[in-house]
Amino acid sequence: MTSKGAVTRPTTLEELRSRKLGIVLGGGAARGFAHIGFMHELDRAGLRTSCLSGSSIGAFIGAAYAGGDWPRFMDQVLKLQRLDLLSMVDPVFPRCGLIDGDRALEFLAGFLRVHNLEECRPPLSVNATDAVTGEEVVFTSGPIMPAVRASIALPGVFTPGRLGDRLLVDGGLINPLPVNLCRNMGAEVVVAVDLNAQVLESVECSRSAATIKRALNVFAVLINSIYIMQRTVNLMRLEREPPDFLIQPELRNFRLIDFFKGPACSEAGAQAARDFLHGLQNGASG
Numbered sequence: 001m002t003s004k005g006a007v008t009r010p011t012t013l014e015e016l017r018s019r020k021l022g023i024v025l026g027g028g029a030a031r032g033f034a035h036i037g038f039m040h041e042l043d044r045a046g047l048r049t050s051c052l053s054g055s056s057i058g059a060f061i062g063a064a065y066a067g068g069d070w071p072r073f074m075d076q077v078l079k080l081q082r083l084d085l086l087s088m089v090d091p092v093f094p095r096c097g098l099i100d101g102d103r104a105l106e107f108l109a110g111f112l113r114v115h116n117l118e119e120c121r122p123p124l125s126v127n128a129t130d131a132v133t134g135e136e137v138v139f140t141s142g143p144i145m146p147a148v149r150a151s152i153a154l155p156g157v158f159t160p161g162r163l164g165d166r167l168l169v170d171g172g173l174i175n176p177l178p179v180n181l182c183r184n185m186g187a188e189v190v191v192a193v194d195l196n197a198q199v200l201e202s203v204e205c206s207r208s209a210a211t212i213k214r215a216l217n218v219f220a221v222l223i224n225s226i227y228i229m230q231r232t233v234n235l236m237r238l239e240r241e242p243p244d245f246l247i248q249p250e251l252r253n254f255r256l257i258d259f260f261k262g263p264a265c266s267e268a269g270a271q272a273a274r275d276f277l278h279g280l281q282n283g284a285s286g
Contacts, residue, residue, distance in 0.1 A: 009189060009244040013045070013280045020050040022187025024179050024243060027056030027172035027230065028195025029154070029223055029256035034249045034269030035061040036074055036262075038193055041273030049122045053181035055171040058193075059126035059151035060108060063144050066120035068111035076111075078263050105149055117141050125181040126151045127171030131160055136174045138181060156222050170226075176234040179241045191276070192243035193269070196231050198252035199224070223256045247272050 010016040023042070025035045035058060042049065054062030064073040117124055118141045128137045128150035139147035150161030150168035161168040171178065182190045238246070249272035254265050 011280070013047075013277060016189060016280060017047060020186060020188040021047060022051045022053070022182030022185060022190045023049050024177055024182050024190060024192035025052070025054040025058030025062050026177040026192065026194050026196070026234070027058055027170065028199075028227070028251075029057060030259040030261070031195040031251050031254050031256060031265060032057030032061055033078075033262040033265035034195055034251060034254075034272070035193060036077065037266035037268065037270030038247070038249070038273045039065055039070075040074060040266075041270045041277070045273075045277050051123045051125070051182055051185035051187050052120075053125045053127075053178045053185070054151070055127050055176055055178050056152050056154065057195075059148050059171065060104075062124050062126065063120075063148050064108060064111055066122055066124040067114045067117075067144055068108070069113060070111075073111040078266055080262060104152075105145055108148065109145060112144060115143060117144055117147060120144070123185055125178070125185060127175055127178050127181065128153070128161060128163075128168040129171055129173040131155075131167040131169045134174065136171070137163065137166070137168055140185075154223065154226060156226075172230045172233075173226075174233070175237060176230045177238065177243075179238075179243045182243075183241070189245075190243040191245045191247060193247045193249070193272070194234065195249065195251060196227055196234065197248035198250070199227050199231050199256070220255070220257050227256055245276065247276055 010019055023039070028034075039061070052062050052066050054060070064070060114120060117126075117139055123140075125138060125140045126147050127139070128147070129135070130137055137150070139150075146161060146163070150163065151171045152158060153161045153169045155169050155173070158170075176196070177192050177194055179190055179192055249268045251265065251268055254261055254268070258265070
């Protein structure tokens with residue numbers, strides 16, 4: 001875990017509880033399970049999240065947390081078996097993406113308690129990228145499902161989302177860790193969860209350990225390439241828009257396509273949260 005931010009950031013857990021807390025959930029494909037464990041540990045510590053922003057899988061998890069039956073979602077998603085996950089894949093090749101994504105969104109919809117983003121508690125903001133202009137598109141109101149659909153539309157993997165005549169793709173292309181969205185919602189302290197700090201290490205580990213049977217396929221190469229690019233974008237944006245605390249769970253053993261390792265990945269996120277909270281309690285988080 002590393003952090004960077006204003007000198008006025010809280011140094012104790014009690015001080016953090018007294019501030020308006022914004023949580024940023026970044027993209028990272030299958031590594032998004034770590035967000036589940038992270039948010040669960042914050043809840044256990046009695047920390048009230050005042051606003052939430054998410055990109056890509058962070059938008060998906062954020063919608064479940066802020067707009068859905070979170071305990072039931074958390075319980076069910078961590079019980080998913082290989083066949084359950086495969087049933088959510090709806091291939092549409094050869095269109096402008098390999099997967100349509102509707103089945104995954106149907107799964108999410110089964111847990112939602114509200115229809116619109118402005119009804120979420122805490123308030124939720126998610127981003128997407130205009131596939132033509134490259135502009136960031138920010139959703140703070142309106143229906144949840146189209147916003148999440150656009151935010152998770154990883155180019156070449158998921159078909160694009162739509163907003164009127166605009167084609168929208170993964171928000172992580174332009175803003176993988178949308179700290180600015182939480183700031184814009186009035187957060188006094190921003191805690192951002194970066195899932196891709198070790199993306200290069202994990203790719204190298206996969207390469208060195210691979211056999212012919214486990215060799216990276218075209219799908220994996222595509223996803224890894226996109227997230228390597230996003231890591232570079234993220235580093236540049238963090239220089240301009242640092243959170244008060246930057247949390248980077250230990251995820252080098254989880255590839256971006258390891259959707260069958262949900263419980264272990266969630267535990268990695270939970271451990272990162274415990275480390276963060278322990279540092280605050282001891283006045284040593286920095």
